[in-house]
Amino acid sequence: MVKTQDKLLNKPFFLKEINEQPKALANTLAQYLAPNFQLKMAKPPLDDQTIKKINKAYITACGTSYHAALTARYIIEELAQLPTVVEPASECGRHQLLVDESTLAVAVSQSGRSRDTLAAMELAKRRGAATLALVNEAPSPLSRLASGYLMTLAGKVDTLSSTKAFTSQTLVLGLMGLRLAQSRGLMREKWRDEIEKIGRLPELVRHALSYEDQVVAISERLMGFEHVFILASGPLLPMAFEGALKLKEVGKIHAEGYITGEFGHGPLAMVGPRTPVIMISFADDGDRSLDLAAEFKDRGAPLFLISEDGLNLDHNLARHSELFLPVPQAPSRMRAVVTIIHLQLMAYHLGRLKGLDVDNTGGLIRSAMANHVVAPEKTNGLVEPRLTSA
Numbered sequence: 001m002v003k004t005q006d007k008l009l010n011k012p013f014f015l016k017e018i019n020e021q022p023k024a025l026a027n028t029l030a031q032y033l034a035p036n037f038q039l040k041m042a043k044p045p046l047d048d049q050t051i052k053k054i055n056k057a058y059i060t061a062c063g064t065s066y067h068a069a070l071t072a073r074y075i076i077e078e079l080a081q082l083p084t085v086v087e088p089a090s091e092c093g094r095h096q097l098l099v100d101e102s103t104l105a106v107a108v109s110q111s112g113r114s115r116d117t118l119a120a121m122e123l124a125k126r127r128g129a130a131t132l133a134l135v136n137e138a139p140s141p142l143s144r145l146a147s148g149y150l151m152t153l154a155g156k157v158d159t160l161s162s163t164k165a166f167t168s169q170t171l172v173l174g175l176m177g178l179r180l181a182q183s184r185g186l187m188r189e190k191w192r193d194e195i196e197k198i199g200r201l202p203e204l205v206r207h208a209l210s211y212e213d214q215v216v217a218i219s220e221r222l223m224g225f226e227h228v229f230i231l232a233s234g235p236l237l238p239m240a241f242e243g244a245l246k247l248k249e250v251g252k253i254h255a256e257g258y259i260t261g262e263f264g265h266g267p268l269a270m271v272g273p274r275t276p277v278i279m280i281s282f283a284d285d286g287d288r289s290l291d292l293a294a295e296f297k298d299r300g301a302p303l304f305l306i307s308e309d310g311l312n313l314d315h316n317l318a319r320h321s322e323l324f325l326p327v328p329q330a331p332s333r334m335r336a337v338v339t340i341i342h343l344q345l346m347a348y349h350l351g352r353l354k355g356l357d358v359d360n361t362g363g364l365i366r367s368a369m370a371n372h373v374v375a376p377e378k379t380n381g382l383v384e385p386r387l388t389s390a
């Protein structure tokens, strides 16, 4: 069998980095998992004393990092029972920001240099929040700005469209949720089981990469279309948004991530033979997917189903689908990260089939990045540090 690295010789960085994810996840896990299932993640502001004062989490980021931030809400609210607000950094301060000394403010950024993320972190800091940066590069303006930071060990990133940093961010945010739960005296009895589940992530992602041929089949079908919807619900929803971003940015198809339960309230009007739908739905989801699948069939809309491997093909979801893309069997909490691998590869193959430069997508506005933070200055109620341009 051809080794992965040989197969990737002279391939674009975007594809290489998708395939580096098992290693990036394993390195990131090794950084935080101690023997006997303990977490090495108790430095300020994740020390017990600070966490005791916290009654809310506020998480902010840009682009793909924002989609990683969205995944954190599910695990923090479920395991740590902390109300969690997640918003794009560019929106921070454009409404009444309820952040204070009882808030843990987390900023997620691969580069540690996104201007909006820096400005949001600066505003949260001035409101007295406990500030934590989650970065892949340190030192960086964001790691210096926050009172503490966690590293994703995704390794050097050579392409604009974040993949390995994204899955490492979701992993560290999941571990942070576990740390908050542990410090708040919750889930003692489930601790070992949760750590064992999250420890399986590198192997599950490696397994997901092996379905690439089925992904190519859907990418080839998408070549004939200009629009596609990606539907999901619950913890899988951030993957619909992230998958749609990657398909737009790298595959240059107009893709829109949408809440399954909301789709029948208007957007359904767009669905027909020229508008395919990718639906991420697992048999136990109990969302609107079954009703919608029948509707899509009636309207002649191609439906591509992403669901668990081993789904009975007589299941109505499968029967209404033109193509079925299986996701390796995984604990429900891991499904989201395993699912995004398919959508990352789909974006790559669509870009490849179109002969596009998948490493230079034109998706980043240069002014979005800063070199370093200088003293903040007051401007119209928003505090925005004067940042040098990139």
Ligand code: BG6
Pocket (backbone or CB within 6 Å): 062, 063, 064, 065, 066, 108, 109, 110, 111, 112, 113, 114, 117, 160, 161, 162, 363, 364, 365, 368
């Ligand atoms: C965008 C990139 O321009 O910036 C995304 O295309 C990235 O992949 C986003 O997530 C934010 O960058 P960072 O470095 O703050 O994560």
